[in-house]
Amino acid sequence: SYELTQPPSVSVSPGQTARITCSGDALPKQYAYWYQQKPGQAPVLVIYKDSERPSGIPERFSGSSSGTTVTLTISGVQAEDEADYYCQSADSSGTYGGVVFGGGTKLTVL
Amino acid sequence: QVQLVQSGAEVKKPGASVKVSCKASGYTFTSYYMHWVRQAPGQGLEWMGIINPSGGSTSYAQKFQGRVTMTRDTSTSTVYMELSSLRSEDTAVYYCARESFGMDVWGQGTTVTVSS
Numbered sequence: 157s158y159e160l161t162q163p164p165s166v167s168v169s170p171g172q173t174a175r176i177t178c179s180g181d182a183l184p185k186q187y188a189y190w191y192q193q194k195p196g197q198a199p200v201l202v203i204y205k206d207s208e209r210p211s212g213i214p215e216r217f218s219g220s221s222s223g224t225t226v227t228l229t230i231s232g233v234q235a236e237d238e239a240d241y242y243c244q245s246a247d248s249s250g251t252y253g254g255v256v257f258g259g260g261t262k263l264t265v266l
Numbered sequence: 267q268v269q270l271v272q273s274g275a276e277v278k279k280p281g282a283s284v285k286v287s288c289k290a291s292g293y294t295f296t297s298y299y300m301h302w303v304r305q306a307p308g309q310g311l312e313w314m315g316i317i318n319p320s321g322g323s324t325s326y327a328q329k330f331q332g333r334v335t336m337t338r339d340t341s342t343s344t345v346y347m348e349l350s351s352l353r354s355e356d357t358a359v360y361y362c363a364r365e366s367f368g369m370d371v372w373g374q375g376t377t378v379t380v381s382s
Contacts (some may be wrong), residue, residue: 204367242311256314257313
């Protein structure tokens with residue numbers, strides 16, 4: 157079955173830039189989405205279609221894509237950004253039957 | 267405002283079934299597909315399937331084929347997810363999420379505990 161691979165954890169100091177990667181063979185052909193989840197809360201969409209930011213999401217969140225890897229970048233990290241982050245995409249079939257999440261990355265703000 | 271409100275927590279015995287509801291408001295119910303996603307304690311997000319509220323068509327993750335059924339009631343703008351033959355590994359928080367260029371609105375989650 158199709159998999160998306162994320163690093164388990166990333167740590168940064170406040171004000172620095174955090175980069176979280178997500179790798180998958182179908183990413184050149186399928187859009188990626190990123191979700192932020194804080195403890196005890198439902199996930200929140202922070203990036204859609206690789207690099208688009210929903211309304212209400214701070215500008216410090218951005219997304220990019222290169223080959224089989226997509227990256228979520230958080231510039232000027234703040235303490236409130238500490239959370240789990242999940243990428244989501246689909247397998248190469250392009251149908252909804254192939255929706256998949258990455259394993260998640262815990263962002264720690266030192 | 268756009269909102270998804272899910273039914274309350276459930277405790278079930280192994281082998282039983284559970285049916286979770288998700289009531290939508292603040293938008294045209296039949297215009298957006300709805301996903302179901304679950305999260306076991308301390309684990310990541312797991313996609314279960316999707317339903318088209320307009321025609322009722324569904325697509326399920328292979329892992330849940332034969333055990334999950336997603337339905338909708340357009341008169342009440344509610345989607346349902348029923349999972350049968352429950353086992354302890356099904357203990358999780360179950361979420362519904364609207365599909366609109368990603369899962370843009372999520373329900374608050376429903377905790378399902380499977381225990382003898």
